[in-house]
Amino acid sequence: MKTMIAIATVTAATLSAGLASAGTLADVQTRGKLNCGVTGGQAGFSAPDANGVWHGMDVDYCRAIAAAVLKDPNAVTFVPTTGQTRFTALASGEVDILARTTTWTFSRDVDLKFSFAGVNYYDGQAFMVPKSLGISSAKDLDGATVCIQTGTTTELNLAEYFRRINIKYEPVPVENNADVQQKFLAGACDVISSDGSDLASTRSSFKNPQDYIILPEIISKEPLGPLVRQGDDQWADIARWTLNALISAEELGVTAENADKDAAEADNPDIGRLLGKDDKLGEMLGLDNEWAKRAVSAVGNYGEIFDRNLGEKTPIALERGLNSLWTKGGLMYGLPLR
Amino acid sequence: MNMHNISWVRQDIVAPSPRPPGQGGVMDWVRKNLFNGWVSSLLTVASVMAIAWGVMAIAPWLGNSVWHAGSLSECRQILDGAPGACWGVIRDRWTQLLFGFYPTALYWRPMLAFVLLFAALAPILFRGLPQRALWFSAVYPGLAFWLIWGGSLWLPVSIYLGFAVATGLFSIAVRSGVGLAATAAIVGAALWWLYATPALVEIATDTAPILLVPVTSRELGGFLLSIVIGVSGIALSLPLGILLALGRRSGLPLIRMLSVTFIEFIRGVPLITLLFTASLLLNYFLPPGTSFDLILRVVIMVTLFASAYMAEVIRGGLAALPRGQYEAAGALGLDYWKAQRLVILPQALKISIPGIVNSFIGLFKDTTLVMFIGLLDPIALAAAIRANTNWQGIYWELFIFIGAVFFVFCFGMSRYSQYLEQRLRTDHRWEECA
Numbered sequence A: 001m002k003t004m005i006a007i008a009t010v011t012a013a014t015l016s017a018g019l020a021s022a023g024t025l026a027d028v029q030t031r032g033k034l035n036c037g038v039t040g041g042q043a044g045f046s047a048p049d050a051n052g053v054w055h056g057m058d059v060d061y062c063r064a065i066a067a068a069v070l071k072d073p074n075a076v077t078f079v080p081t082t083g084q085t086r087f088t089a090l091a092s093g094e095v096d097i098l099a100r101t102t103t104w105t106f107s108r109d110v111d112l113k114f115s116f117a118g119v120n121y122y123d124g125q126a127f128m129v130p131k132s133l134g135i136s137s138a139k140d141l142d143g144a145t146v147c148i149q150t151g152t153t154t155e156l157n158l159a160e161y162f163r164r165i166n167i168k169y170e171p172v173p174v175e176n177n178a179d180v181q182q183k184f185l186a187g188a189c190d191v192i193s194s195d196g197s198d199l200a201s202t203r204s205s206f207k208n209p210q211d212y213i214i215l216p217e218i219i220s221k222e223p224l225g226p227l228v229r230q231g232d233d234q235w236a237d238i239a240r241w242t243l244n245a246l247i248s249a250e251e252l253g254v255t256a257e258n259a260d261k262d263a264a265e266a267d268n269p270d271i272g273r274l275l276g277k278d279d280k281l282g283e284m285l286g287l288d289n290e291w292a293k294r295a296v297s298a299v300g301n302y303g304e305i306f307d308r309n310l311g312e313k314t315p316i317a318l319e320r321g322l323n324s325l326w327t328k329g330g331l332m333y334g335l336p337l338r
Numbered sequence B: 001m002n003m004h005n006i007s008w009v010r011q012d013i014v015a016p017s018p019r020p021p022g023q024g025g026v027m028d029w030v031r032k033n034l035f036n037g038w039v040s041s042l043l044t045v046a047s048v049m050a051i052a053w054g055v056m057a058i059a060p061w062l063g064n065s066v067w068h069a070g071s072l073s074e075c076r077q078i079l080d081g082a083p084g085a086c087w088g089v090i091r092d093r094w095t096q097l098l099f100g101f102y103p104t105a106l107y108w109r110p111m112l113a114f115v116l117l118f119a120a121l122a123p124i125l126f127r128g129l130p131q132r133a134l135w136f137s138a139v140y141p142g143l144a145f146w147l148i149w150g151g152s153l154w155l156p157v158s159i160y161l162g163f164a165v166a167t168g169l170f171s172i173a174v175r176s177g178v179g180l181a182a183t184a185a186i187v188g189a190a191l192w193w194l195y196a197t198p199a200l201v202e203i204a205t206d207t208a209p210i211l212l213v214p215v216t217s218r219e220l221g222g223f224l225l226s227i228v229i230g231v232s233g234i235a236l237s238l239p240l241g242i243l244l245a246l247g248r249r250s251g252l253p254l255i256r257m258l259s260v261t262f263i264e265f266i267r268g269v270p271l272i273t274l275l276f277t278a279s280l281l282l283n284y285f286l287p288p289g290t291s292f293d294l295i296l297r298v299v300i301m302v303t304l305f306a307s308a309y310m311a312e313v314i315r316g317g318l319a320a321l322p323r324g325q326y327e328a329a330g331a332l333g334l335d336y337w338k339a340q341r342l343v344i345l346p347q348a349l350k351i352s353i354p355g356i357v358n359s360f361i362g363l364f365k366d367t368t369l370v371m372f373i374g375l376l377d378p379i380a381l382a383a384a385i386r387a388n389t390n391w392q393g394i395y396w397e398l399f400i401f402i403g404a405v406f407f408v409f410c411f412g413m414s415r416y417s418q419y420l421e422q423r424l425r426t427d428h429r430w431e432e433c434a
Helices: A002-021 A024-031 A057-070 A084-090 A105-109 A152-165 A177-185 A196-204 A235-252 A257-263 A269-274 A281-285 A289-297 A302-308 B023-034 B038-063 B071-078 B090-097 B110-125 B133-149 B154-176 B178-207 B224-246 B254-266 B271-285 B292-319 B323-331 B337-372 B378-386 B396-423
Strands: A036-040 A075-083 A114-116 A119-124 A125-130 A145-147 A169-173 A191-195 A212-214 A220-226 A228-229
Touching: A024 A057, A024 A235, A036 A084, A036 A196, A036 B090, A057 A075, A057 A235, A057 A289, A057 A302, A084 A114, A084 A228, A084 B110, A084 B271, A105 A114, A114 A169, A114 B038, A114 B378, A119 A289, A125 A196, A145 A152, A152 A191, A169 A177, A177 A191, A177 A196, A191 A196, A191 A212, A196 A212, A196 B154, A220 A228, A220 B023, A228 A235, A235 A269, A235 A281, A235 A289, A235 A302, A257 B323, A269 A289, A269 B071, B071 B090, B090 B224, B090 B378, B090 B396, B110 B133, B110 B224, B133 B154, B133 B224, B154 B178, B154 B254, B224 B254, B224 B292, B271 B292, B271 B337, B323 B337, B337 B378, B378 B396
Parallel strands: A036 A075, A145 A169, A145 A191
Antiparallel strands: A114 A228, A119 A220, A125 A191, A125 A212
């Protein structure tokens, strides 16, 4: 019996040692590819085009990491994950980082043992109704039928909100987003409730978008961010500071176009630090000093990423809102790189 | 008693008299089949109205089909408010729906593998082809693997050599008992694959590099993925199912118990659970760093699942055989395997054909379940295509296309099974004319 326990202990110790010794950064660099978990398809966040090239907010973040770590924004394998498989895929090491419109919550951070790298999109649950309903506030929704996706936090938020303001509603649970749209258009429900970004992109795909309005009430906080496994602080730091570098780049006016020129000429010491001219921040991360410059050159700063994927020039046409820089009334605040 | 006097015998055949008025002809058929009583008439009218309503609803939509458009909004501009199908999405994305993210320049490889699939199946499916063609069928799996995934040709060759090693060991050791020989064969092949294969592949690739550009499993998708999983599942589940069915009827308690446990366990668990096990749980159990290909894991799970159902279908065929057949085979002095091969299985399988093909079709359609573990089968790709801002909001066109392709495959299998039943019919059962 004792020997059995001893053998089991030794095995477990060897296994965990094997796990701990190989850092994610080293793994990624040996492999030469970053495995990035994304959604199988969500407009503006990640979707493949006709040539199989992935585009979107989350996709661009992964490309920035790949540019920083592997010096090649295309050295990414995008692994489509579903709502059910995403956390296991990350925990089991199938992906190195998960950028899949995942809400940063206490239980995911603490209980599931992940580290969130920050927030790359502040979202919140909202309502969309046809204009013909003549409603301007969620408080008028008494007795409405509401289409919601099953198995999401949406359902719980909705129940809590309507209980709080004390009105009755009838939920119509639907399996996926496309079916929600079909039901709504077919008149099977009066209201769709989902994340604001999702509603905006859904509305943009309608035949007559102007016939539908998104109600002003935002009933939940959905800070979406990339996450990594807990316990590999170096890798978590790379994920966190790459995101911060993208936001800081916008604050400092560094764009994909001028990153190279600024690196040589900038007088602003903040820009110098970001682009690796003065300090040796990159080496502290275990990378080289031009990591952030490569990330910004590859995908642009946070504002550019937003505009390209979700902004007013895209069919989704989302306003920056909460995702503006803190200097413009939003919540995006780049932590100081120094 | 005196003989009848045959005074008159009719020499010619009586000309058929015209049928009574009101019988036969179109009107009679209509009256008999469509308006036979008021219930029948009511149903006929209701059905005609339902069909007409359906056609009226769909015809303008199909009639206004738009093929040349780069996005849904462009389609809507062209249609200008009229209802119409936007097939532009299929035009734009059909290669993606068929091949997933397979590199465009290499499409010829899966296509060649697909064409060769029929060449490999032909000697199995149809009579009248030379027996030698079966050699190609045996070589085909390795060839298809090499074509689809690329890499060194020596990997599949070396895996085949493992089978040769097993056969060799078996034939050497068979004199000292079948059980010992089988064990020796299995151990020998396993050792070969574990230790000899990597070294051999390396040496052979260095001396004679016959290489194709490697393609990773992540790049496989769409119908290519469905067919790879479906065909391997079908090909592997039939022999496994036969063994399980025989095992369940075996006289050896251990084998019977193992078979029953396996079949009942697998049948008691939904396929989606097995797929989640394949994609998620195995990652925890396997030592870290082992990259065990996800598609291979899925194929193994789908095969196990299908073989349990197959075993029960074939057991039904075995049970339908009269006891006399077993006894007759025994009386002829045939041993167990010869009796099964020559007398029992040919009859049992013939009886089971509809059930077997039913399982095959079910298995092929079940491959779409892999979307839940993040593999991009056609349905998952449809979701990904919809997430592109160009095509967001499109719905029916993608599903109709996917449904049509699935229908072609499943209907083909169904027709083949009917052909096979016709061909193998040796008795004189009364059957309704089809």
